[in-house]
Amino acid sequence: MPNEQSDLDRVFHCLADPSRRAMVARLVDGPATVSELAEPLTMALPSVLQHLKVLEDSGLIRSEKAGRVRTCQLEPARLSEAEAWLMQQRALWEKRLDRLGAYLETLQAQEKKE
Amino acid sequence: MPNEQSDLDRVFHCLADPSRRAMVARLVDGPATVSELAEPLTMALPSVLQHLKVLEDSGLIRSEKAGRVRTCQLEPARLSEAEAWLMQQRALWEKRLDRLGAYLETLQAQEKKE
DNA sequence: ATAAAACTTAGCCAAATGCCTAAATATTCC
DNA sequence: GGAATATTTAGGCATTTGGCTAAGTTTTAT
Numbered sequence: 269m270p271n272e273q274s275d276l277d278r279v280f281h282c283l284a285d286p287s288r289r290a291m292v293a294r295l296v297d298g299p300a301t302v303s304e305l306a307e308p309l310t311m312a313l314p315s316v317l318q319h320l321k322v323l324e325d326s327g328l329i330r331s332e333k334a335g336r337v338r339t340c341q342l343e344p345a346r347l348s349e350a351e352a353w354l355m356q357q358r359a360l361w362e363k364r365l366d367r368l369g370a371y372l373e374t375l376q377a378q379e380k381k382e
Numbered sequence: 383m384p385n386e387q388s389d390l391d392r393v394f395h396c397l398a399d400p401s402r403r404a405m406v407a408r409l410v411d412g413p414a415t416v417s418e419l420a421e422p423l424t425m426a427l428p429s430v431l432q433h434l435k436v437l438e439d440s441g442l443i444r445s446e447k448a449g450r451v452r453t454c455q456l457e458p459a460r461l462s463e464a465e466a467w468l469m470q471q472r473a474l475w476e477k478r479l480d481r482l483g484a485y486l487e488t489l490q491a492q493e494k495k496e
Numbered sequence: 497a498t499a500a501a502a503c504t505t506a507g508c509c510a511a512a513t514g515c516c517t518a519a520a521t522a523t524t525c526c
Numbered sequence: 527g528g529a530a531t532a533t534t535t536a537g538g539c540a541t542t543t544g545g546c547t548a549a550g551t552t553t554t555a556t
Contacts, residue, residue: 277398284394285514289467296474302533315515317534322513336523336532344475347468353403354465360410361458399544416503429545431504436543450502450553 278326279350287311288319295329295342302331302338392440393464401425402433409443409456416445416452 282288291305306316320340323329328347331340396402405419420430434454437443442461445454 274400276403277400280394280398283464283467284391284398286388286391287514289390293471296471296478298478303531311514312516313533314517314535318514333533336521338533342475344472347471347475350397351465351468351472353397354461354468357407357410357461358458358465361456361461364410364412401544417501425544426546427503428505428547432544447503450551452503 275327275346275349276353278322279328279346282323282326282328283350285319287316288323291319291323291340292328292342292347295340299339299341302340305340389441389460390463390467392436393442393460396437396440396442397464399433401430402437405433405437405454406442406456406461409454413453413455416454419454 287309306313327343329340330343331338401423420427441457443454444457445452
């Protein structure tokens with residue numbers, strides 16, 4: 269039983285690191301090379317490569333090498349999956365609040381009758 | 383220099399674990415005790431407590447003890463922060479695609495002229 | 497006054513993370 | 527061909543994570 273891990277686990281794990289979030293945010297503006305992604309980060313290149321691997325494994329980004337340059341780009345579908353999970357929780361939460369509100373109103377209405 | 387970590391880091395870290403996501407999902411339906419949160423999870427209580435601590439530290443949930451029972455509830459604001467980050471990235475991404483689309487149309491228009 | 501219930505704390509441990517330096521590798525430029 | 531560029535691999539290391547068992551503690555029930 270090898271470390272089973274869902275896509276959602278991996279995506280949220282990616283987003284939990286500020287350097288990786290910065291890389292994602294950079295790629296939202298368009299493709300970038302490894303060096304370009306590394307430039308604003310205060311760490312050695314091999315460390316950036318590790319983050320890159322985590323990001324690729326999660327499916328959040330994809331990259332291709334042309335000559336000696338690797339170019340990375342965002343795979344927005346995975347971002348959407350994470351967003352969808354959050355949206356669903358909020359939707360359910362709001363539904364519950366609505367039910368609760370309706371219930372409280374019923375109580376009030378009954379109070380007046382009595 | 384103590385492990386500086388942003389709220390967003392902590393929230394996404396919470397969501398990266400399936401047990402913690404399950405706990406959040408459960409609390410979306412309304413408050414629950416520690417045992418209730420633990421019941422569907424296949425792990426010992428102390429492990430659940432650790433997850434609970436991580437969740438509370440992130441601000442995603444809040445809990446209070448009455449007698450011997452601790453009751454937990456969701457703090458939806460933090461969920462929204464995470465959702466907001468994702469929404470913003472998507473908004474920027476779509477903006478970029480629009481710009482790109484407009485640019486490509488311009489190119490096509492010029493081709494016809496020449 | 498005991499016992500049961502519902503956490504809590506303490507302490508242990510294996511694996512995963514995140515960062516580094518040094519040494520390759522592969523391309524492109526001169 | 528030889529140097530510069532752009533990664534990439536290898537290996538090391540401290541910390542964090544996520545799980546466990548065993549032993550408390552605090553309330554509540556009998």
